[in-house]
Amino acid sequence: MTTNSELLARARVHIPGGVNSPVRAFNGVGGEPLFIERAEGSRIYDVSGRGYIDYVGSWGPMIAGHAHPDILAAVKQAAERGLSFGAPAPGEVTMAEKLCELVPAMDMVRMVNSGTEATMSAVRLARAATGRDRIIKFEGCYHGHADSFLVKAGSGALTLGVPTSPGVPAVLADLTLTLPFNDAEAVRQCLEANVGEVAAIIVEPVAGNMNCIPPAEGYLQALRRLCDEHGTLLIFDEVMTGFRVALGGAQSLYDVVPDLSTFGKVIGGGMPVGAFGGKREYMEQVAPTGPVYQAGTLSGNPVAMAAGLANLDLISRPGFYEDLEAKTTMLVDGLRDAAQAAGVPMAFSQVGGMFGLFFTEATEVTCFDEVMACDTERFKTLFHGLLDAGVYLAPSAFEAGFVSSAHTEDDIRETVAAAADVLKTF
Numbered sequence: 001m002t003t004n005s006e007l008l009a010r011a012r013v014h015i016p017g018g019v020n021s022p023v024r025a026f027n028g029v030g031g032e033p034l035f036i037e038r039a040e041g042s043r044i045y046d047v048s049g050r051g052y053i054d055y056v057g058s059w060g061p062m063i064a065g066h067a068h069p070d071i072l073a074a075v076k077q078a079a080e081r082g083l084s085f086g087a088p089a090p091g092e093v094t095m096a097e098k099l100c101e102l103v104p105a106m107d108m109v110r111m112v113n114s115g116t117e118a119t120m121s122a123v124r125l126a127r128a129a130t131g132r133d134r135i136i137k138f139e140g141c142y143h144g145h146a147d148s149f150l151v152k153a154g155s156g157a158l159t160l161g162v163p164t165s166p167g168v169p170a171v172l173a174d175l176t177l178t179l180p181f182n183d184a185e186a187v188r189q190c191l192e193a194n195v196g197e198v199a200a201i202i203v204e205p206v207a208g209n210m211n212c213i214p215p216a217e218g219y220l221q222a223l224r225r226l227c228d229e230h231g232t233l234l235i236f237d238e239v240m241t242g243f244r245v246a247l248g249g250a251q252s253l254y255d256v257v258p259d260l261s262t263f264g265k266v267i268g269g270g271m272p273v274g275a276f277g278g279k280r281e282y283m284e285q286v287a288p289t290g291p292v293y294q295a296g297t298l299s300g301n302p303v304a305m306a307a308g309l310a311n312l313d314l315i316s317r318p319g320f321y322e323d324l325e326a327k328t329t330m331l332v333d334g335l336r337d338a339a340q341a342a343g344v345p346m347a348f349s350q351v352g353g354m355f356g357l358f359f360t361e362a363t364e365v366t367c368f369d370e371v372m373a374c375d376t377e378r379f380k381t382l383f384h385g386l387l388d389a390g391v392y393l394a395p396s397a398f399e400a401g402f403v404s405s406a407h408t409e410d411d412i413r414e415t416v417a418a419a420a421d422v423l424k425t426f
């Protein structure tokens with residue numbers, strides 16, 4: 001049998017860092033990344049056959065648990081009809097109808113293959129529609145790895161300490177204005193200092209790439225108002241929050257209507273998928289109805305559509321979100337009690353099925369600077385203590401956690417007990 005270490009050594013020869021996406025390398029926590037051989041329900045299994053209760057869920061898509069039989073059946077059926085046609089197929093129509101039904105602010109949608117493609121395309125469209133070049137993003141928010149977004153970015157860029165990537169031309173980086181999250185006054189000042197220049201504000205409505213930070217009361221509404229005043233488009237990047245915090249996304253939860261939205265993760269059920277969409281007046285400017293070019297060899301892939309539609313069916317069932325939220329609350333409450341009992345100062349956050357945990361004296365964490373002030377050494381100790389006990393958290397203090405409907409109360413009790421054991425040693 002090939003061991004984890006052998007695989008990692010082989011992987012490092014031909015793949016940078018041995019991984020195809022940086023955070024997977026465990027740079028944020030140290031130690032060897034686990035190679036995963038299979039997954040089922042709430043658990044992933046490494047190449048030695050050891051199982052772990054998984055709170056990463058492939059970074060969000062596996063909201064109904066791993067290897068869900070409905071999704072597998074849909075994928076098998078679709079695969080038997082052919083893997084890709086490069087021509088329109090019925091599943092794409094159903095997917096577009098379903099997304100536009102679930103997300104009221106979305107009149108039209110275009111499928112792509114990743115969250116990065118979705119955000120990149122949405123910003124191109126916003127620039128074209130407004131005839132302006134600048135965009136506003138927020139410190140610690142991550143919108144994929146397109147050049148315009150790798151400026152003070154979150155997620156792996158933050159974990160690796162390169163929030164602004166080399167290779168992004170300065171002329172492009174200069175067009176990305178970065179402001180603190182949850183500070184509407186900073187946005188107002190910025191828009192007033194750049195009148196007529198800002199095409200779009202792009203925001204994760206719940207920040208999930210610098211741990212998990214909910215929007216302050218009224219913050220998203222203020223962004224909407226400011227965008228209206230300045231002729232700037234509001235883009236909600238719901239690649240993570242879409243169908244994670246509520247059916248209909250964060251925009252339905254907070255009742256704010258963006259001009260454009262981006263999705264990914266859950267809508268692919270584990271297959272590579274993204275989508276951007278929004279108001280008809282903008283989406284009709286996308287090729288071929290309009291001049292804004294956007295395309296993809298595998299976009300709307302029939303197998304991916306089948307997986308995504310099966311996932312959307314599962315999450316549309318009555319009570320799905322109530323159950324998911326209740327489980328997530330049970331986990332967060334349990335962890336909070338464990339931290340209190342151990343006398344370890346911590347703060348927690350939760351929106352629907354996503355959660356965050358912070359090692360801080362503060363009672364809540366609201367922006368990037370506060371995240372950076374948290375104790376990442378303690379996170380590493382918790383991470384490895386939990387891993388030893390068979391619980392898999394995201395391998396970085398700057399990522400949100402995800403619960404799935406396949407997590408049982410026993411899974412959560414086991415997780416909390418394991419965390420309590422680790423926290424007692426602090």
Ligand code: PMP
Nearest residue numbers: 114115116142143144237239240
């Ligand atoms: N936007 C957000 C909010 C994300 O969380 C991510 C990925 N974590 C992306 C965009 C990029 O998506 P992808 O990795 O599929 O390109």
